Amino acid sequence: MHEVSIANSIIETVQNLAPASENEYVSTVQLKVGQLSSIEIDALRFSFDIIKSKTSLNKAELIIEVIEGKAQCINCHEFFPIHSFATPCPTCNSYHIKIVEGKEMKIVSFETEINNK
């Protein structure tokens, strides 16, 4: 399950960026996950929740925005939405296509809040 290592690296990245402070905690981490990234979102959430409990991100909530796949036909240059890799161009039926969006996974932002105690 490669979601475990992805969750691990998300947590490490945010820990490196977040100010190390006793008065502040990370409340949300926002991600963009491409539909064609081969990441299981449920598995990623599950892994994140398990790993975070032992870290300074233990209160962080994961917010995931799914990015729809988008491809360009190399034959007719048409752009079209794509949900799986083996999809032909809807205009000319060519399989000679290039994925332009939807394979990425990135951390968009995170928020911190002040501890009340």
Ligand SMILES: [Zn+2]
């Ligand atoms: Zn085409």
